[in-house]
Amino acid sequence: MELWIMAAPYNVAAHRYVNRMAKATGRPCRTFPTVASLTQRLRRPVSGTPLLVLFPAGRRELENLLAARHLMRDLRIILVLDDASPECLSAGHRLRPRYIAYSDGDLSDLVAVTGRMISLPAGMFRISENRASA
Amino acid sequence: MAKVLIIDDDTSVRHMMAEVVKRLGHTPLEASSAAEGLRAAAGLEPDVVMLDVHLPDGDGLEIAGQIKHAPASPEVIIITAFGDPDGAELAIRNGAWDYLVKPSPVERIMITISRALQYRMAKSSARTPTVLRRDEIIGHSQALDTVLERVALAARSEANVLITGETGTGKELVARAIHANSSRSGHRFVVVDCAALPENLVESTLFGHVRGAFTGAEKPREGLIRQANGGTLFLDEVGELPVAAQKAFLRVIQERRFRPVSGKEEIRVNFRLIAATNRDLEQAVAKGRFRNDLLFRLRSLSIATPALRERKEDIRPLTTYYVNHLCEIYASEIKGISSEFMEVLEIYDWPGNVRELFHCLEEALAMAEAEPTLYPHHLPVHIRAAVTRTTISAQVPPASGTRPRLLEDLNRMDRNNFLSIHAFREMMERQYLERLTLLTGGNRKEACRISGLSRTRLFELLKKYDLSNIMRKTKDRRCSPPVRDRAAS
Known part of the structure; x- marks a missing residue:
């Protein structure tokens, strides 16, 4: 399964994530630097069902993505927020993501969930620590 | 006073039932045939x-659905002289209220x-006229209704809902429609994709965590x-x-409270809980993979989303909707749809x-490029x-001298046109059922006895090969003289 990532070129978290996923999958990820470039691509037929990983920069870009939600058809979405405010979370859930991660974390959860969604062998993305209550 | 219609060809049974209905203070109505x-x-x-x-x-089992949609x-209430667990199950699955085996005690009736x-009565008093927001739920089949x-x-309720159905049947759309039409529609609809979460992430994702709960948890x-x-x-x-x-x-479901990881x-x-699955959770319970008490809690109300093959009349409106939607996305002229394509x-x-x-329509549109109309190719x-x-399987003519002799035909086939075992099995099955129908004169009980098939399985197969009408017509031809006799008398 292909990975399509939308993130601004200066987004450090996205850059780290792209590198880790490219290493894990053995092929470069398809990246879109802006919402406009992503929507332009979505206005053409999509073969297969790529997984969309979106790193919107702030509330405004999130709203732009929401306006383009109808173009994302039934593609599965992972949303990476840089702002966990209630407003951003509400807007984020309206985008219908399968998972929400936060760019201020270590991204290990994001890598693990992506790995599972694109069916990578578990060893490539295992989280070393159990994040459950004892 | 309610109206109770008794459909039975046995006059004495009808009269007995009518008496029971009168004793209950209701009005009996009678009919002696399906028509x-x-x-x-x-x-x-x-009522x-x-x-x-x-x-x-x-x-009766076949017309139960039509009666329900009157x-x-x-x-x-299905009532019959023959105990038939498969038939009973089929009746209940088709929405019958209950199933009585004749003779049943009057009290039971x-x-x-x-x-x-x-x-x-409770249903009609609870029913308030609702304009349902359907969003992308397209179609008007009975199954979808x-x-x-x-x-x-x-x-209208706050009950937990369990939505079951095969992959791709729109379980999430149904869940969103429930939310959108509920009193909670102004609040969030939060998705937990249980299949996407690695086991050691589930609890922190669901319950959250406090700062320092684990390595990397720099913030709560x-x-x-x-x-x-x-x-x-x-x-x-x-x-x-x-x-x-x-x-x-x-x-959490029981107490509506929880503790974040390390909190x-x-x-x-x-919150209102809706769950969905394409798995048989009863079976998962039997295998110890799913908790029975959780299943019990989840399915206070259950909804089964039908497979598309069970609502084929919706394919036309769905196709029109999706083709128009995709053409709009691609900013292209709305394409025509040929009747062959739809067939x-x-x-x-x-x-x-x-x-x-x-996805098939998306691929077809990509293939068609600038052509104005979609065709099968x-x-x-x-x-x-x-x-x-x-x-080709369906074109095998029934009961005629031109019927292909399958094994002989098979011997004549080469690598280019040799049948798959699935196609061969289906052709055999169809011919068997046609012969069985003729042999038994459309008598299903006899057909079940000879074939060893359960009533439910026979129904399924007749439906699959579109032979239900042939079975009925054969039976009609066989039954017509006695009906004329009765009319004459």
Whole structure:
């Protein structure tokens, strides 16, 4: 399964994530630097069902993505927020993501969930620590 | 006073039932055949229908669905002289209120009728006219109408809902429709994709965590349960939830409070729970993979989304909707749809359901490029091949001298046209059923006895090969003299 990532070129978290996923999958990820470039691509037929990983920069870009939600058809979405405010979370859930991660974390959860969604062998993305209550 | 329609060809049974109905203070109506019963159900608007299975001109189980969809939507009680567990199950699955085996004690019949009427009264008093927001739920088949009725019911209540159905049947759309039509629609709809979460991430994702709960937890984080406060929490693929997390989640459902990972204080929450799965959770319980108490809690109200092959009349509106939607996305002229294209879509079985239909149309539009109309050759090859095979199998003429002799034909086939074992098996099965129908004169009981098939399986196979009408006509031809005799007398 292909990975399509939308993130601004200066987004450090996205850059780290792209590198880790490219290493894990053995092929470069398809990246879109802006919402406009992503929507332009979505206005053409999509073969297969790529997984969309979106790193919107702030509330405004999130709203732009929401306006383009109808173009994302039934593609599965992972949303990476840089702002966990209630407003951003509400807007984020309206985008219908399968998972929400936060760019201020270590991204290990994001890598693990992506790995599972694109069916990578578990060893490539295992989280070393159990994040459950004892 | 309610109206109870009794459909039975046995006069003494009808009279006995009519007496029971009168004793209950209601009005009995009578019909002695399936045709007469259908007319009465449509015109006399009964509240309850007592329906015999073995009628001279049809099978009660087959007309039960039509009766249910009569203008008054009566409750149907199946009544028959023959104990038949498969038939009973089929009747209940088709929406019958209850199933009585003749002879049943009068008290049992009275209780069943009374309960059906009580249920009907409660249902109509609870029913308020609702304009349902359907969003992308497209179609007008009976199967879909049943789902929408359940959606409306769920939207009016706060009960936990379990949505079951094959992959691609729109379980999430149904969950969103419940939320959108409920009093919680102004709040969040939060999705938990249980299949996407690695086991050691489940609890922190659901419950959140405090700062320092584990390596990398530099900030406290709200879990999805907290984010759903006031709104709806949708557990998708709930059958994938690890057993340990099931236990923790059960407590949240029961007590509506939870503790974040490594947190000291409990947090109260108020959310509505909807879960969905394509797995058989009963079986998962039997294998110890799913907690019975959690299943019990989840399915206070259950909704089964039908496979697309069970609502083929919706393929046309779905196709029109998706083609227009995709043309709009691509900013291209709206394409025409040829009748041949639609026919192929209607023949194909759609194992991937509506999702597969959508992707197939997307592929067809890509293939068509600038051509103004969609034709079958724009469809993916695997779909055209499957439809061709089905069509050829179905063209085997019934009971004629030109019937292909399968084994001989097989010997004549070479590598290029040799049949798959699936196609061969289907051709054999179809010919067997045609011969069986002729041999038994359309008598299903006899057909079950000879073939060793259960009644349910025989129904399924006749439906699969579109032979139900042939079975009925054969039976009609066989039954016509006695009917004339009765009319003459």
